[in-house]
Amino acid sequence: MVVYAAPGQPDALVSFQSRYEHYIGGAWVPPVQGRYFENVTPVTGKPFCEIARGTAEDIEAALDAAHAAAPAWGRTSPAERAVILNRIADRIEENLEAIAVAETWDNGKAVRETLNADIPLAVDHFRYFAGAIRAQEGGISQIDEDLVAYHFHEPLGVVGQIIPWNFPILMATWKLAPALAAGNAVVLKPAEQTPASILFLFELIGDLLPPGVVNIVNGFGAEAGKPLASNPRIRKIAFTGETTTGRLIMQYASENIIPVTLELGGKSPNIFFEDVRARDDAYWDKAQEGFAMFALNQGEVCTCPSRALIQESIADDFLAAAVDRTERITRGNPLDTDTMMGAQASNDQFEKIKSYLDIGRQEGAQVLTGGEVADLGGEYADGFYIQPTIFRGDNSMRVFQEEIFGPVVAATTFRDFDDAIGIANDTLYGLGAGVWSRDGNTAYRAGRAIQAGRVWVNNYHAYPAHAAFGGYKSSGIGRENHLMMLDHYQQTKNLLVSY
Numbered sequence: 001m002v003v004y005a006a007p008g009q010p011d012a013l014v015s016f017q018s019r020y021e022h023y024i025g026g027a028w029v030p031p032v033q034g035r036y037f038e039n040v041t042p043v044t045g046k047p048f049c050e051i052a053r054g055t056a057e058d059i060e061a062a063l064d065a066a067h068a069a070a071p072a073w074g075r076t077s078p079a080e081r082a083v084i085l086n087r088i089a090d091r092i093e094e095n096l097e098a099i100a101v102a103e104t105w106d107n108g109k110a111v112r113e114t115l116n117a118d119i120p121l122a123v124d125h126f127r128y129f130a131g132a133i134r135a136q137e138g139g140i141s142q143i144d145e146d147l148v149a150y151h152f153h154e155p156l157g158v159v160g161q162i163i164p165w166n167f168p169i170l171m172a173t174w175k176l177a178p179a180l181a182a183g184n185a186v187v188l189k190p191a192e193q194t195p196a197s198i199l200f201l202f203e204l205i206g207d208l209l210p211p212g213v214v215n216i217v218n219g220f221g222a223e224a225g226k227p228l229a230s231n232p233r234i235r236k237i238a239f240t241g242e243t244t245t246g247r248l249i250m251q252y253a254s255e256n257i258i259p260v261t262l263e264l265g266g267k268s269p270n271i272f273f274e275d276v277r278a279r280d281d282a283y284w285d286k287a288q289e290g291f292a293m294f295a296l297n298q299g300e301v302c303t304c305p306s307r308a309l310i311q312e313s314i315a316d317d318f319l320a321a322a323v324d325r326t327e328r329i330t331r332g333n334p335l336d337t338d339t340m341m342g343a344q345a346s347n348d349q350f351e352k353i354k355s356y357l358d359i360g361r362q363e364g365a366q367v368l369t370g371g372e373v374a375d376l377g378g379e380y381a382d383g384f385y386i387q388p389t390i391f392r393g394d395n396s397m398r399v400f401q402e403e404i405f406g407p408v409v410a411a412t413t414f415r416d417f418d419d420a421i422g423i424a425n426d427t428l429y430g431l432g433a434g435v436w437s438r439d440g441n442t443a444y445r446a447g448r449a450i451q452a453g454r455v456w457v458n459n460y461h462a463y464p465a466h467a468a469f470g471g472y473k474s475s476g477i478g479r480e481n482h483l484m485m486l487d488h489y490q491q492t493k494n495l496l497v498s499y
């Protein structure tokens with residue numbers, strides 16, 4: 001067990017600045033209007049730094065820097081860009097513990113996750129796209145004796161990226177790594193709730209990129225996000241966030257006829273077929289672990305398995321074991337590596353989850369465990385902690401249909417295969433899903449029938465860089481990760497040449 005010292009304490013690995021500016025053109029630049037906002041750590045509920053509050057003027061300055069940098073960056077070879085991306089990965093890896101602590105302090109998530117998942121995955125994503133861009137080939141084809149087609153990949157130019165607060169560094173990486181690999185310059189807006197860890201990251205890695213290739217403008221959605229997403233000087237907008245905001249982003253993009261990538265909300269079903277009981281104990285335990293994934297990252301995951309569908313014949317036994325498993329999720333100081341569940345990322349999110357705990361009860365869902373705020377006392381008394389909660393009810397309830405984005409799972413039962421698929425697909429969303437069955441036929445047919453971009457079979461919550469990720473229905477448009485991501489950040493040029 002390791003308990004990391006809180007930033008600012010003696011022996012702390014991380015010392016945040018008391019004030020962060022925007023990062024524009026390779027320099028720290030104060031906001032044009034001179035305004036700042038407080039950044040709070042969810043661990044204690046106390047402010048720990050102030051952040052430049054961006055407006056349209058700051059976005060224009062960042063776009064000036066990006067446009068100045070884009071042509072030269074776009075002309076670098078894939079090999080040169082790969083070297084830089086690999087250096088970024090190495091630098092993050094060298095500072096992994098410090099970055100993990102910074103992420104935990106800014107977001108509230110348990111440091112065991114930032115150490116073992118978020119930051120190592122960020123390293124791997126930079127390395128993956130460093131390799132991917134070198135492996136990408138254009139093509140030449142002979143059309144006829146006097147006509148040859150050349151197929152080129154060109155960067156789009158300057159792109160905008162807007163991210164949420166649940167995986168600040170990983171979401172930034174998912175967007176930056178392919179965009180940079182493809183030769184674009186970027187203006188990125190972090191979420192207003194969690195900008196500090198990304199700014200801390202750029203203190204560490206900023207010197208590895210030519211000035212202006214990545215620019216970060218902080219601030220709120222309406223003040224800084226909208227002027228970026230609606231700006232005619234960007235050639236693409238990539239967005240991760242709520243479905244309602246995604247609709248607005250598409251409207252802005254339509255004015256400028258630019259492509260969007262939208263990674264939006266989810267209400268992912270996790271389906272347990274009755275053969276999970278017929279298996280050995282190890283498989284039953286594995287399925288229980290899969291169920292408990294609803295509380296990973298405090299449930300603040302777009303693909304959180306927030307609906308559990310359990311076959312009737314095993315439901316009571318399964319849920320009794322699930323309650324036991326859930327009550328063994330350790331909660332406490334997020335900087336303690338023994339803590340499995342930390343704090344919700346913001347007071348707003350904390351209040352939203354609490355309201356859904358009330359909604360669930362009011363609409364008659366049974367609380368199997370949890371259902372309350374978790375009072376950790378002492379210095380954490382004002383932090384944003386919630387008990388992991390299992391509701392039992394039916395799929396028409398709001399707690400089954402609306403994204404809570406907290407450690408809350410809504411469990412229900414199904415009769416047979418068709419019933420399971422019917423319930424699973426009875427949602428606006430289509431991002432993730434889980435299927436638990438060792439019957440290959442059942443697992444395969446369920447995996448194909450569920451309307452979701454990512455289906456985990458006999459596992460949950462793996463995010464390798466080379467597996468395409470994205471949503472069906474209201475969960476979004478486009479994919480992230482995988483080689484295909486390069487296409488989202490490139491123009492294709494076809495040159496038809498006669499000699």
Ligand code: NAD
Pocket residue numbers: 162163164165166189190191192219220221222224225226229240241242243245246248249262263264265266301302303403405431471475476
């Ligand atoms: P949000 O939509 O409120 O905010 C996301 C970002 O958009 C923030 O940076 C915000 O400042 C900005 N924004 C808000 N209004 C804007 C506007 N009008 N114009 C431009 N930018 C604007 O979402 P959130 O509450 O921060 O994030 C949680 C949501 O993100 C959940 O719905 C979750 O499912 C989703 N999410 C999806 C994925 C995925 O990959 N599909 C991953 C993580 C989170």
